[in-house]
Amino acid sequence: MANSKLYKGSLNTIILKLLEEGGKMYGYEITQKVKALTKGELHITEGALYPALHKLEAQGLLDVEVAKVDNRLRKYYKLTEQGKKETVNRLAELEEFIRSMEQLLNPKWRIS
């Protein structure tokens, strides 16, 4: 099913990871990047993305810088030092979660 819903809690980790790799990105760019990387499977809604960016900024994990390109506004976000540290944690948690889920999904155990 294309455009599958996000599992709640994953958006922040996605944002942080993209910024870790991409250096600095603006909101709309993030939505397009996720769409491209997942071949349209994951859809980041702007109604979730912008509040999430604002919150990460308020928490001191992101810095913002405004730019004007082609007479249009862009807000570039990048990781702060604290943000870089937190990104490592969030990624570790996500990978741990995925490992746990795979243990549940792979029925090596069968019955009990």
Place this chain on the structure above:
Amino acid sequence: MANSKLYKGSLNTIILKLLEEGGKMYGYEITQKVKALTKGELHITEGALYPALHKLEAQGLLDVEVAKVDNRLRKYYKLTEQGKKETVNRLAELEEFIRSMEQLLNPKWRIS
């Protein structure tokens, strides 16, 4: 981090998968099974589990059967026919989500 939080949306899939494998299980058994299979990483809270079971039952995905063991009550849940079909869908969605996340996490793309 032990006892990591669930990504919201995953609990129902966990329940359905366990019942698919385990045949019939009761609530407390599910919490213990998840703890065991994930070596304590995932912790299913009862405050989330019981409402989830009731909802799945109301949706016609689970059947319930009450039993008394050692003078204590147990509510055994098992998949209905509809529940078995839905389990296949939910598992496919979860696996798709995990694949998508791995595409985001594995920086084969680097910068842009």
Place this chain on the structure above:
DNA sequence: TTTTATACCTAGAATTCTTATGCATAAGAA
């Protein structure tokens, strides 16, 4: 000239989970 793409935003609703309780019985420890 109308539509689509780019680019930002917010409010309200829905969903899902956590925390904090509560009740009751059985088993184990002190």
Place this chain on the structure above:
DNA sequence: TTCTTATGCATAAGAATTCTAGGTATAAAA
């Protein structure tokens, strides 16, 4: 024997996250 832990169910209030549905504006394409 009494206190604690384990077993087994349950709900209510709150927090957190996301979706839906709107809004504004400019540029590019149809």
